Amino acid sequence: MATTEKQKSDITHKYLRPQKSFPSVWCPGCGNGIVMGAFVRVVDKLGYSKDEVAMVSGIGCTSRLPVYLDFNSLHTTHGRALAFATGVKFGQPKMKVVVITGDGDALAIGGNHFIHACRRNIDITCILINNHTYGMTGGQGSPTTPEDAISTTTPYGNVEKHFDPCDLAMAAGATYVARGTVTHYPQMEKIISAGLEHEGFSLIEIISNCHTYYGRLNRKGDAPAMLEQFKENAITTGKAKKMDEQELVGKYVIGKLHEDNVKSEFCCEYQKLIDHQKG
Amino acid sequence: MSKLLDKIEIPKDRFEIRLSGSGGQGMIFGSVVLCEAIGQSGNKSVVQSQSYGPEARGGASKADVVISDNEIYYPKAMKLDLLLAMTQESLDKYYGDLKDHGVLIIDTSLVTEIPTEEFYGIEFTRLARNEIGSIVVSNVMALGAICALTGLFTKEALTEAVLARAPRGTEERNTKAIEIGYAEALKIKKD
């Protein structure tokens, strides 16, 4: 039986926690909700059972996401989601472990855990929702705040350089790296799906909007306006290859950036070790 | 009132050994093997402890072993019953911890200034070099001597303990070292 439009649009409701009150805590138009919808639709499409999915998050706006979904959820300390997730995945390798994190959580306080999870190539899907700021604490500068951008802690413009999370993940050894934006919905579903199915560490960076702080301070308008800007500034990987560095400033290269299916996954390797040692 | 300190004595059921030398002479290895040999030879309690840290490499190195038929309370040595000094530095440092008429064993190939007449001197390092061709086994040779001089454990138990811990291929050298140490000690043993 073919799924109807009604059923398709209603999938998310099957995965929302009945005990939680909605709407969510996020600001009107926050991209976190869009990513959340994409994630559950992908899980539904892939046919994972709710029991086999564990969602781990740290602290921040983004990290409130798992609590709304009817999976095993672990809302941890700031920056440590990947370390907790490593324990969950290594402790129960058959689980699909997903880390939902933000730019501050993953790259500042959790930067060390981030690069080491990449290095280990442990089969965790890390969805990093990058809104270029600390939303929950009120718009401070983050490791992805662009140069010159205004935040409450860079009131005269950011003088620091910013991280590119995807470059960082690739350099550190992640074996699936892709970027999308909340505006490019079908592509976002595609990369989340590929990340979940990939065996190894996958980083899915989703460029998202914090119009409440980042948008307001940098005169980027409301949520629809920011989503529109993502559309204008997104460049597909194919197009980006033909552009030089100068042309790519301020643009988001979206699509699959890296995939390595040869490098072995950590839990599998350890299982081999166990099998060998147990004899 | 005072006098408590005048009346106290170290419990007689404790036998305290210190192996001392320089880092690399295998004092800690020796103490571990000693414990295992004693453990095999009956129901005695043993505690081994060691000086630990960067200074243990190169500088003075020591390991204490306390042996008793009963529960051992304080795990470190209080007044030594036996001191093995493989270097001048270690002898100078620890001689004061040896009780009156305690057993003092000295590597006389390296130690020249000895503050007492009451000691057993064996040239462990020289014998190891000349008879076995490796000074590495001088510590094991010293254990052979301790075995002969104290009777705390059997030579067989010592050999077994050494061979269980020593790297493969060194069995012959180590067995020979024990034999030499044991024999040399018997030669000079006083009753």
Place this chain on the structure above:
Amino acid sequence: MSDSNQAGQEKTTPKKKSKYDFTDDNLPLEINLSWCKACNICIAMCPQQIFEPDRDGRPVQTRPADCTQCTICWVHCPDFCIISTVK
């Protein structure tokens, strides 16, 4: 059931450009206004511009007949308020 009715209707109304027919009493979308935070995303992103904001900024389907069920509104709704009525 109603599925076959609608499928039938689709075929018998060739003059409509859109894939589905939405008469005034048969809206293309069901909007849960109690969850809606009036973020404006659906209103701004709809390629057919079927919505207009009410006085609280929440979407009202003012041109339902133009809806093509393109999914853009409901996939981008951060609060899962929009559900298609097409069964």
Place this chain on the structure above:
Amino acid sequence: MANKKKKLLQGNGACVEGAIYAGMTFYAGYPITPSTEIAEGCAKILPKLGGRFIQMEDEIASIAAIIGASITGHKAFTGTSGPGYSLMSESLGYAYMTETPIVVVNVQRGGPSTGLPTKVGQADTMQARWGTHGDYNAIAIAPSTVGECLTETIRAFNLAERFRTPVTVLLDEVMGHMREIIELPEKGDHEVFDRVKPTAKPEDFEAFEMTDNLVSPMPSYGEGYRYNVTGLTHDVHGFSTNRTDETIMKLDKLYNKIEHFKDEIFKSRVELVDDADVIFISYGTVSRAALQAMQIARKAGAKVGSIQLYTIWPFDYEMIKRATKNCKKVIVAEMNMGQICHEVQKVLDPSIKLETVQRYDGEIITPMELLEKLEEVL
């Protein structure tokens, strides 16, 4: 007794043996002197038993990983020393809040900061009680021999599982590295407690339900319960709350699940206190010096007793009060500038004088120092 397998082990190694005996199957850690042998031991043995060992990027990640693993059903374990324990403090609080059973061994060295990495100390005693922010109740235990490193680690796991809480085992450098020949226990020699699993249907399940003993049954991830775990103050379902009544309920539960059942946790060795004029109070390695000093002093005619605390937290005030009621003086000996002595002082009869022997130079307190103090106070 004679037939049992004997082994020469370091205190750190005995902790590993104890953990394995207790059913530990997951270790995550970061090397730090003087606890590293625990990690090394686990790295060697766990794969052979089908367990899992992972060296994390730091102590913060280590404790995070064992909490994650505990939630998937493992008995999880880590070993560290002062600086690492400090780094673990934040997530230790998370484990208290989320009621996750874990065991952390802190092989204490001289501090603060990097301090004396290869030397002994007992100055993390208060940190084991108050190390992380907020209100909670903590369990910390302190063995004093290599044999006890094994048995107390088993007890630590049992307490962690029984009370759904982190348990800290306080060792020190001397104990971690000292070797003794110990008997390895056989199956059945010691009780091994496993966490209580829920029997409710998933739809009726309350992750943090109030039970008679205040400990909620704990399912593992993947068993169909799909509950939420958060470090935020949460209600019985595990969802965050700001409500004052629910906050009080949660914090009271954290506190009282230990406070109301502390008799199950207390353990001490009380020797010859009935007729004693002076009583030593100590814990960990220092207790061995105290027992030695007591033995020597008794032989010399002095009426001396000793109290050794195996359970440090919760603190057994009643026992201290009872055991010291006939004595004239109490000597608290510890390798710090005075931590447990303040707890003792709280319950000591005003007529009893509290004396202390403290050492914080990286060396162990000797029986001789205790005897000198004894002579001074007698």
